[in-house]
Amino acid sequence: MEKFGTLTAIAAAYPKVNVDTDLIIRVERCAGTPREALGPWAFEMVRYRPDGSEDPGFVFNREPWREAKILVAGENFGTGSSREMAVWALARMGLRCVIAPSFGEIFFGNCLQNGLLAIRLPADEVRRLMALASAPASATFTVDLARQTINGTTRFEISPRPKRMLLEGLDELGLTLAMEPEIAAFQAMDRPRRPWIYL
Amino acid sequence: MGRSLFEKLWDLHVIAELGDGMQLLHVDRHILNELSGSRAQLDNAKRSLKPRHPQLTLGVADHVVPTEPGRAGDKTPWAKNVMQIFRDESRRDGILLLDVNDPDQGIEHVIGPESGFTLPGTLLVCGDSHTCTNGALGALAWGIGSSEVCHVLATQTIVQPKPRSMRARFEGALPPGVTAKDLMLALIGKYGTTGALGHAVEYAGAAIRELEIEGRMTLCNLSIEFGAKIGMVAPDEKTYAYLKGRRHAPQGALWDQALAHWRTLPSDPDARFDREVALDCSGLVPQVTWGTSPEDVIGVDGRIPDLKPEALAYMGLSPGQPLAGTRIDRVFIGSCTNSRLSDLRAAAAIARGRRVAAHVEAWVVPGSMRVKREAEAEGLHEVFRAAGFQWREPGCSMCVGANGDLVGPGERCVSTSNRNFVGRQGPGARTHLASPATAAACAVAGEITDARTL
Numbered sequence: 001m002e003k004f005g006t007l008t009a010i011a012a013a014y015p016k017v018n019v020d021t022d023l024i025i026r027v028e029r030c031a032g033t034p035r036e037a038l039g040p041w042a043f044e045m046v047r048y049r050p051d052g053s054e055d056p057g058f059v060f061n062r063e064p065w066r067e068a069k070i071l072v073a074g075e076n077f078g079t080g081s082s083r084e085m086a087v088w089a090l091a092r093m094g095l096r097c098v099i100a101p102s103f104g105e106i107f108f109g110n111c112l113q114n115g116l117l118a119i120r121l122p123a124d125e126v127r128r129l130m131a132l133a134s135a136p137a138s139a140t141f142t143v144d145l146a147r148q149t150i151n152g153t154t155r156f157e158i159s160p161r162p163k164r165m166l167l168e169g170l171d172e173l174g175l176t177l178a179m180e181p182e183i184a185a186f187q188a189m190d191r192p193r194r195p196w197i198y199l
Numbered sequence: 200m201g202r203s204l205f206e207k208l209w210d211l212h213v214i215a216e217l218g219d220g221m222q223l224l225h226v227d228r229h230i231l232n233e234l235s236g237s238r239a240q241l242d243n244a245k246r247s248l249k250p251r252h253p254q255l256t257l258g259v260a261d262h263v264v265p266t267e268p269g270r271a272g273d274k275t276p277w278a279k280n281v282m283q284i285f286r287d288e289s290r291r292d293g294i295l296l297l298d299v300n301d302p303d304q305g306i307e308h309v310i311g312p313e314s315g316f317t318l319p320g321t322l323l324v325c326g327d328s329h330t331c332t333n334g335a336l337g338a339l340a341w342g343i344g345s346s347e348v349c350h351v352l353a354t355q356t357i358v359q360p361k362p363r364s365m366r367a368r369f370e371g372a373l374p375p376g377v378t379a380k381d382l383m384l385a386l387i388g389k390y391g392t393t394g395a396l397g398h399a400v401e402y403a404g405a406a407i408r409e410l411e412i413e414g415r416m417t418l419c420n421l422s423i424e425f426g427a428k429i430g431m432v433a434p435d436e437k438t439y440a441y442l443k444g445r446r447h448a449p450q451g452a453l454w455d456q457a458l459a460h461w462r463t464l465p466s467d468p469d470a471r472f473d474r475e476v477a478l479d480c481s482g483l484v485p486q487v488t489w490g491t492s493p494e495d496v497i498g499v500d501g502r503i504p505d506l507k508p509e510a511l512a513y514m515g516l517s518p519g520q521p522l523a524g525t526r527i528d529r530v531f532i533g534s535c536t537n538s539r540l541s542d543l544r545a546a547a548a549i550a551r552g553r554r555v556a557a558h559v560e561a562w563v564v565p566g567s568m569r570v571k572r573e574a575e576a577e578g579l580h581e582v583f584r585a586a587g588f589q590w591r592e593p594g595c596s597m598c599v600g601a602n603g604d605l606v607g608p609g610e611r612c613v614s615t616s617n618r619n620f621v622g623r624q625g626p627g628a629r630t631h632l633a634s635p636a637t638a639a640a641c642a643v644a645g646e647i648t649d650a651r652t653l
Contacts, residue, residue, distance in 0.1 A: 018392060018492050020620045027601040031234055031263055032277030045622045076393050076426070080618060082235065082328040084344035102396055105428045106328055106342055113346035159219045159360070172358055173248075173350045179215060179223065183251075183356055186214040186225055196449035196457045197227045197321065199254045 001115045003169035004145050007096050009069035011141040012059045013130040020080035030085040039092030064136050072129045073100040078107025087114050097143050101126050112162050119156045201467025204433050205364050205399045208339040212322045220360045227321040229351050230307045233285040234262040235326030239348035240288035248353040250292050257316050258289045258296035261306045263601045264594040266564050305567020305593045308332035308535035315445030319434035319461040329535045331422040335415035337434030363473040365398035369406035371481030376651040379414035380634035383421040384486035386478050388496040395427035402432050406480045412441040413539040420536045424493040433465035488619045488632040499649045514629050523647050529612040530561035530642035534598035537615035538566030542635040543574045547582045549639035555587035556645025562589045564596040600625050613641040
């Protein structure tokens with residue numbers, strides 16, 4: 001997984017609330033499109049007009065936000081379906097960081113699995129960042145994961161374990177495979193306690 | 200101090216503390232579908248990772264399978280491709296796969312409980328957000344992403360931060376014609392789709408004890424629409440009676456041992472919850488959504504509120520207009536929310552002796568092959584067909600729209616599913632979520648209507 005250090009990049013504001021993962025990636029793309037090719041299909045229902053042309057009303061279709069790597073989003077971003085393809089599509093579109101007042105919980109976990117930094121901030125702070133992101137002159141943000149700051153001043157919270165995973169590009173599965181003795185010990189204790197579990 | 204059902208279940212599964220609130224938990228049961236599962240299977244194969252306990256994973260084809268009668272209509276090459284990967288990898292890994300024509304095939308959250316694969320006290324995960332449905336049996340169940348599916352397959356564990364606990368009490372008796380679907384939509388309407396974010400919810404109260412197991416599944420199913428990954432109902436005598444004798448349920452002495460364990464699981468009387476919410480059921484009417492989020496919901500006798508102009512424009516509705524009387528094009532009765540035998544009985548009771556309006560296309564998609572067989576044994580398929588409904592094959596169908604089962608652009612569909620999101624049932628589709636009885640009544644009336652006054 002790509003390590004997350006300090007990111008300086010354009011931030012795009014997308015204030016819509018309850019953006020669901022169906023809107024981020026349609027189900028047909030989830031099964032029929034290779035992971036690497038999902039980027040152009042992110043947000044397709046709001047990004048393109050029915051004739052396939054770009055909708056200029058969508059922020060990622062305008063300069064300078066075409067190059068955005070940071071998304072400042074509304075409440076409950078990524079709600080709904082567990083489809084991890086939503087995160088893959090955003091990552092392939094170029095995003096490294098999403099900032100919102102709250103996230104759909106499964107989406108939030110999926111971000112971490114893919115090195116996408118999801119940051120929860122109070123709603124008023126998100127509104128302030130959206131205002132900055134909406135003007136080209138102030139749309140370049142610096143996200144420093146080690147210091148847990150945005151633009152040097154806004155502090156965000158992240159638990160130590162996810163932080164270390166992102167900073168070092170660690171893969172959760174790799175970490176757990178190294179815990180095989182603990183897993184075996186648990187099952188040895190649990191099997192007599194709940195024998196009907198082990199089919 | 201007493202402990203809650205959630206705390207007891209959580210503690211039973213902790214393998215190791217990973218620091219700062221993260222824990223490594225044992226996964227007792229894992230359900231794999233072709234959509235999220237096949238990707239994970241390929242990823243693990245690339246890393247030469249085999250399933251640690253293939254017998255604790257149940258594979259089922261549901262998302263992309265065709266539901267046309269006789270399984271015709273499989274016209275999407277990518278769906279065939281996904282299914283082939285799923286079959287090949289499941290065979291290689293030794294995972295039991297309930298394929299399209301298996302007599303036990305169905306929607307994963309229908310067949311988990313009905314096969315006894317889901318049990319009280321189990322930690323169950325699956326790469327689908329509606330895995331919370333399984334909490335109806337007193338399981339600790341939630342939906343996961345594809346990377347987590349890889350993790351579960353290879354290690355039989357999952358890493359999670361412990362959520363906060365919430366109890367949602369439904370007090371008062373359910374009025375006639377008001378169902379579990381209406382209860383949960385009303386709760387989501389009251390507290391919003393972020394109402395339970397960060398919480399594991401236990402549904403409690405007199406109205407929940409009265410609910411049959413399938414109604415509890417509908418209730419728990421919509422936990423994710425309430426913002427919670429986990430929803431659960433404490434197991435009771437109804438739960439045990441439901442499970443006894445099912446294919447994967449323990450038998451003989453193991454059953455007795457399991458039963459003794461399950462009886463210890465319900466929340467202690469003095470259990471504390473981080474948050475408590477409540478809903479009085481006694482005055483409820485059938486609920487129907489008007490917008491593009493499950494929280495956009497009113498009673499079927501209500502008027503469209505002056506809120507969310509973007510959602511109203513998408514839905515083609517105006518503030519102040521009565522919801523009832525809105526002309527519809529389609530009705531979908533199915534999905535992991537409302538496709539079980541009791542749901543089909545409720546819809547058939549409305550459809551019996553009536554006709555679907557001429558301008559409406561109405562579908563019934565049973566949740567599983569078993570549900571289909573049981574419904575047909577009661578003659579429900581004849582009731583539906585005689586009324587002009589299509590009687591189809593089990594699958595996720597028009598809830599997720601991954602198999603060509605789509606609502607057309609601008610068409611209005613009353614659906615017993617769980618999501619009325621923009622484009623969820625097809626680009627431009629307008630979805631109204633409702634109970635099976637309401638959906639059947641709307642099909643007959645050709646417009647949104649109150650089943651109680653049909």
